[in-house]
Amino acid sequence: MNFNQNVSNAWRKNNSLVCVGLDPDPKRFPDQFAGKNDAIFAFNRAIIDATADLVCSFKPQIAHYAALGAEHQLLQTIQYIHQNHPDIPVILDSKRGDIGSTAEKYADEAFQRFEADAVTINPYLGFDSIEPFSRHQDKGVIVLCRTSNPSSASIQNLMVGEHKLYEKIAEMAVNEWNENSNISLVVGATNPKELGKIRAIIGDMMLLVPGIGAQGGDTQAAISNGQDEQGAGLMVNSSRGVLYASQGPDFADAARQVTEQMRDEINQYRKIV
Amino acid sequence: MNFNQNVSNAWRKNNSLVCVGLDPDPKRFPDQFAGKNDAIFAFNRAIIDATADLVCSFKPQIAHYAALGAEHQLLQTIQYIHQNHPDIPVILDSKRGDIGSTAEKYADEAFQRFEADAVTINPYLGFDSIEPFSRHQDKGVIVLCRTSNPSSASIQNLMVGEHKLYEKIAEMAVNEWNENSNISLVVGATNPKELGKIRAIIGDMMLLVPGIGAQGGDTQAAISNGQDEQGAGLMVNSSRGVLYASQGPDFADAARQVTEQMRDEINQYRKIV
Numbered sequence: 001m002n003f004n005q006n007v008s009n010a011w012r013k014n015n016s017l018v019c020v021g022l023d024p025d026p027k028r029f030p031d032q033f034a035g036k037n038d039a040i041f042a043f044n045r046a047i048i049d050a051t052a053d054l055v056c057s058f059k060p061q062i063a064h065y066a067a068l069g070a071e072h073q074l075l076q077t078i079q080y081i082h083q084n085h086p087d088i089p090v091i092l093d094s095k096r097g098d099i100g101s102t103a104e105k106y107a108d109e110a111f112q113r114f115e116a117d118a119v120t121i122n123p124y125l126g127f128d129s130i131e132p133f134s135r136h137q138d139k140g141v142i143v144l145c146r147t148s149n150p151s152s153a154s155i156q157n158l159m160v161g162e163h164k165l166y167e168k169i170a171e172m173a174v175n176e177w178n179e180n181s182n183i184s185l186v187v188g189a190t191n192p193k194e195l196g197k198i199r200a201i202i203g204d205m206m207l208l209v210p211g212i213g214a215q216g217g218d219t220q221a222a223i224s225n226g227q228d229e230q231g232a233g234l235m236v237n238s239s240r241g242v243l244y245a246s247q248g249p250d251f252a253d254a255a256r257q258v259t260e261q262m263r264d265e266i267n268q269y270r271k272i273v
Numbered sequence: 274m275n276f277n278q279n280v281s282n283a284w285r286k287n288n289s290l291v292c293v294g295l296d297p298d299p300k301r302f303p304d305q306f307a308g309k310n311d312a313i314f315a316f317n318r319a320i321i322d323a324t325a326d327l328v329c330s331f332k333p334q335i336a337h338y339a340a341l342g343a344e345h346q347l348l349q350t351i352q353y354i355h356q357n358h359p360d361i362p363v364i365l366d367s368k369r370g371d372i373g374s375t376a377e378k379y380a381d382e383a384f385q386r387f388e389a390d391a392v393t394i395n396p397y398l399g400f401d402s403i404e405p406f407s408r409h410q411d412k413g414v415i416v417l418c419r420t421s422n423p424s425s426a427s428i429q430n431l432m433v434g435e436h437k438l439y440e441k442i443a444e445m446a447v448n449e450w451n452e453n454s455n456i457s458l459v460v461g462a463t464n465p466k467e468l469g470k471i472r473a474i475i476g477d478m479m480l481l482v483p484g485i486g487a488q489g490g491d492t493q494a495a496i497s498n499g500q501d502e503q504g505a506g507l508m509v510n511s512s513r514g515v516l517y518a519s520q521g522p523d524f525a526d527a528a529r530q531v532t533e534q535m536r537d538e539i540n541q542y543r544k545i546v
Contacts, residue, residue: 023375063371063378069386071344097395098336098368099422099488102296105336113342124397124417144397149372151399158433158441165438168431198391208331215372 002182003140004206006089011232016263017223017270019208020051020255021093021239022060022077026068026206028244030251040065041073045080047243050252051259052085057118057235059091059208061233071114078115089117091235095144097122099159102125111139112176118142123169127177130206132173137180142204145169145198148188166194170201184208187226189217189236194226196228204228206235212262213241219262223269231272238262276391276413277479279362283329284505285361289536290496290506290543292481293324293528294366294512295333295350301517303524311482313338314346318353320516323525324532325358330391330508332364332481344387349359351388364481364508368417370395375497376405384412391415393459393481396442400450412481418442418471421461421484443474457481457494460499462490462509469498477501479508485535486514492535496542504545511535 011017019154024040026033032218033039048058051166065074078090092114096106098168110133118140139168144158146166156166164198166187173183187198189211200206207226211217219236226234238258274282284290297313299306306312321331331354338347351363365387369379383392383406391413394403406414419429419439429439436444439460446456458475460468462484471480480499484490492509499507511531519527 061371061375061378063369063382065362067378067381067386069344071342095371095395096336096368097370097397098334098423099420102334102336103342105334106342109336113340122368122395123399124370124395124428125420125422126427126429127420128424147372147398149398149401151401154445155397155442156399158438160431160433160438165431165433169428172427 001136003089004182006117007056007206007235008232010088014053014055015267016054016056017232017234017236017266018055018239018259018263019057019059019091019235020047020055020242020259021237022047022058023064023239023243025064028247030247030249032249036085038073039069040070041076044077046157046252047255048081048085050256051242052088054256054259054263055088057089057091059093059237061093075114081141082115091118091120091140091142092116093120095120095122097125097129099125100128100132101106103129107132107136111136120144130177134177134180134182134267137182140182140184142184142186142208143169143173145173145185146187146191146219148190148215152188165220167197167201169196174202174205178205186210190215192218195222199226199228204233206233208235208237210237212236213238219265220269223266227270231270236262238265275411276362277455280329280479280508281505283361287326288540289326289327289329290505290507290509290539291328291365291532291536292330292332292508293328293532294483294510295331296337296512296516298337301520303455303520303522305522311346313341313343313386314349317350319525320528321354321358323529324515325361327529327532327536328361330362330364332510334366334512342472348387354490355388363414364391364393364415365389366393368393368395370398370402373401373405376402380409382407384409388473393417400469403450407450407453407455410455413455413457415457415459415481416446418446418458419460419464419467421463421488421490425461440470440474443471447475447478451478453528456534462495463488465491465494465498467513468495469471472499472501476492477506481508481510483510485509493511493542494537496539498541500543504543509535
């Protein structure tokens with residue numbers, strides 16, 4: 001089984017397109033974690049157990065661990081998901097991009113060291129920076145296309161001939177890079193019209209869609225424009241909106257509630273649920 | 274003192290534009306390191322001591338440490354340089370790029386956790402992914418512009434209006450992003466004509482130039498086209514060519530010899546030495 005099939009199965013099993021981002025920020029943890037050595041893992045574990053039957057994937061963002069020297073707790077988190085919720089694939093959000101020989105080392109980081117099922121990748125260096133990841137046919141490789149941050153348009157919307165750079169990236173992803181059928185794209189919910197343009201280019205390729213929640217993306221517009229012909233094809237990520245729904249002792253219940261609401265809101269706008 | 278001044282001082286002190294890349298690959302280490310727990314740090318230390326009076330900077334590439342879970346040895350390496358060769362700045366080559374709130378975490382990774390003097394950055398997300406690094410005015414922020422790998426042209430040479438994407442990046446770096454005068458660019462030696470075009474756009478902005486050595490770049494063409502009006506403005510990186518000049522017990526002497534040759538060859542083509 002490969003990553004895309006695993007996500008499809010999780011979509012169906014949990015009737016959910018939601019991806020929960022695991023971006024731990026100990027300053028925002030409830031008091032009960034204060035002073036704990038494994039606070040990050042313990043917090044993540046509670047979030048995972050509270051939401052695993054409501055999601056199609058989990059996505060730890062590596063900078064939140066690397067800034068704190070918490071690589072071990074990142075690995076514990078991923079292994080915990082594999083062991084206790086084996087139907088839910090894990091995306092390591094690291095947005096790596098480097099020359100081929102170095103990209104091989106980053107693939108080792110993601111797939112061997114951290115046991116991730118998929119990884120996010122930056123396309124600026126071209127295919128020889130992507131192929132060391134995509135050669136792992138059972139793994140997912142999710143390439144940045146149109147990101148959710150404010151200044152992304154200054155680069156990604158540059159006109160390349162008659163198309164924008166992000167459209168060119170989408171086109172290369174479909175027509176040139178997807179030889180192992182394991183490429184997908186990152187497209188922010190903050191640009192719903194562009195989600196629609198990208199869907200028209202890529203057919204049924206999968207999209208990872210951040211930007212709902214803390215970043216302010218519109219769910220209806222994002223789902224209406226982004227879904228594929230089967231009412232799926234999306235992993236819609238929320239990180240801060242779920243993790244810090246409450247900072248009190250009820251944080252896990254609050255995270256579950258927000259995730260459930262998000263799942264249900266998304267499902268309202270799917271062609272087929 | 275900021276990063277750019279520190280590099281300038283090292284240029285003068287060692288009369289050298291050479292940057293040695295610290296990309297450890299234990300499989301290629303001499304036998305004397307076999308089985309050692311701190312083999313990476315011990316190897317790096319020998320290379321550093323053998324070359325520190327011949328270089329303007331050191332550049333550890335983080336993937337080589339992350340793939341092996343060797344973050345502690347990366348920190349040891351950087352601290353060793355600061356303590357024993359305080360005149361030589363350290364660039365953490367990590368090519369990070371993410372939305373603003375995450376970029377802050379990556380800046381913590383580079384500057385707080387690993388104590389680097391500068392970091393490499395991917396521009397695909399635009400300025401709000403760069404500013405969390407460049408707000409640290411004493412640190413250097415080295416933005417990918419025209420990279421040395423074969424498929425880089427498929428993206429970076431796309432025509433944006435009348436210019437190529439990499440030229441647009443260079444122009445934005447100079448005119449829009451350099452508010453703290455601490456931005457510089459990565460331009461591969463494998464494209465010497467493009468080095469010249471970029472130099473014409475950026476004036477005396479500094480360039481980090483990989484691609485000499487294992488990647489086959491032409492030294493004369495790169496220096497002739499890339500240097501600034503003062504015969505400087507470049508950090509010319511070699512990693513594998515220096516580190517693995519010999520895989521026998523004489524590896525440190527061989528690394529020194531290759532570095533010295535490279536320095537002298539580069540100096541031949543500088544307008545002013």
